[in-house]
Amino acid sequence: MKIQVDSNIHIELLVPAFAERLYTLTNKNRAYLKKWLAWLDLVKTFEDTETFIETAVHQHNHNQATTFAIMYHDELVGLAGFNHFDYQHNWGAIGYWLCASCNGKGVMTRVVEKLLEYGFIENRLNKIEIRCAQQNLKSRAIPERLGFTYEATLRQCEWLYDKYVDHAVYSLLVSEYKR
Secondary structure: OEEEOOOOEEEEEOOHHHHHHHHHHHHHOHHHHOOOOHHHHHOOOHHHHHHHHHHHHHHHHOOOOEEEEEEEOOEEEEEEEEEEEEOOOOEEEEEEEEOHHHOOOOHHHHHHHHHHHHHHHHOOOOEEEEEEEOOOHHHHHHHHHOOOEEEEEEEEEEEOOOOEEEEEEEEEEHHHOOO
């Protein structure tokens, strides 16, 4: 599955063909990403990346989650998607990360806009959440820019290598969604 975001950006369903590029991108950006992403120590080898992709494919095939490769000028620059779908209550949670060289270009904001369409229109969700570390201002700027409502702070809900961090929780309802 390929979804065009704009003339320079598209997202593609994460599949095994991305393994080598994803592993290389992760390693190249490891120090940059480690500030806010706790999973980096779980992805140390190429085989770890392959296992992650296999899990992502399984989750997509079972309607549990959907992970997309972000392509900017046809280069893999990050991942974004729904980390969780709850179809009993019609909500989903978006997660994302982007390589250092693409930060500040509006890439992720445009990708998340497209994910809102995918969630609300194609998956008929009622609510979409984004959670991120309270101090991760760049990540928080995306839901704030897109009109999400700040709902809560989850105190010390994530262990980030040597400390607990709080999460900011944002949500957008389908009734608030402006295409």
